[in-house]
Amino acid sequence: MSWIKTIDYNKADSKLNSIYKRVKGPEENVDNVLKLHSLRPHTLIGHMTLYKSVLHHSANVLPxxxxxxxxxxxxxxxxxxxxxxxxxxxxxxxxxxxxxxxxxxxxxxxxxxxxxxxxxxxxxxxxxxxxxxxxxxxxxxxxxxxxxxxxxxxxxxxxxxxxxxxxxxxxxxxxxxxx
Known part of the structure; x- marks a missing residue:
């Protein structure tokens, strides 16, 4: 939950749903931190791009x-x-x-x-x-x-x-x- 209105996976329009499909967990869940972006889905794309770049990119050298x-x-x-x-x-x-x-x-x-x-x-x-x-x-x-x-x-x-x-x-x- 959060203070700001969020849109759940099962109520997302087609644009948000396509983004949610890329970030959902194994049980069709989307973490609350990601749902914070649901009113402006383009910000979720930016968030995930940064997240994957700083923590999970193959070019990173540090463990x-x-x-x-x-x-x-x-x-x-x-x-x-x-x-x-x-x-x-x-x-x-x-x-x-x-x-x-x-x-x-x-x-x-x-x-x-x-x-x-x-x-x-x-x-x-x-x-x-x-x-x-x-x-x-x-x-x-x-x-x-x-x-x-x-x-x-x-x-x-x-x-x-x-x-x-x-x-x-x-x-x-x-x-x-x-x-």
């Missing part, structure tokens, strides 16, 4: 589990429970290791990510945190730290884009009351 972990972290920082829950499930599938999963969520809750990530990946998480909670404070040194920790510029772009994507989605969910 999917790491990109998903950034998304969970950004959502956690934004207090977007809907996205934390949905993407925690995805992260769990990608990690496929209950102990690693538990360690990640313990580190997240205690704000001790350094106990989970190596220095390079930790620097990426620090970048995601600052970009999420203090975007106007970003400086070239933040970028330089990523390079010095071992990230190539294309990988930095991946971190940036997944961080920006989750900030966008978190604000859509929180601003329109999706749950």
């Amino acid at each position: 999917k589990w790491y990109l998903e972990a950034i998304g969970v972290y950004v959502s956690y920082l934004n207090k977007c429970d809907y996205c934390v829950q949905h993407h925690s499930a995805g992260l769990s599938r990608l990690l496929n290791d209950t102990e690693k999963e538990n360690q990640f969520f313990k580190a997240l809750r205690k704000d001790k990510l350094e106990t989970y990530f190596d220095e390079m990946y930790l620097e990426g998480m620090r970048y995601a945190r600052k970009l999420t909670i203090a975007p106007s404070k970003m400086v070239k040194a933040d970028f330089t730290k990523l390079k010095e920790s071992g990230f190539a510029e294309g990988e930095i772009l991946e971190i940036n884009q997944v961080t920006c994507y989750f900030n966008y989605v978190n604000r859509s969910v929180l601003g329109l009351g999706a749950n």
Whole structure:
């Protein structure tokens, strides 16, 4: 449900239905975050294009589990429970290791990510945190730290884009009351 009116899969007109068919789950369900776009279906196309590009494109170099972990972290920082829950499930599938999963969520809750990530990946998480909670404070040194920790510029772009994507989605969910 949400505060904004949404159109269910079985009530969608032909245009929206054709988009829903591309994004529906195995049980003919469309996630609430996607239904938020139902009054303006063209925005759903944009959302899905960005989502697939930042998290699931074959040209991405960083591991999917790491990109998903950034998304969970950004959502956690934004207090977007809907996205934390949905993407925690995805992260769990990608990690496929209950102990690693538990360690990640313990580190997240205690704000001790350094106990989970190596220095390079930790620097990426620090970048995601600052970009999420203090975007106007970003400086070239933040970028330089990523390079010095071992990230190539294309990988930095991946971190940036997944961080920006989750900030966008978190604000859509929180601003329109999706749950």
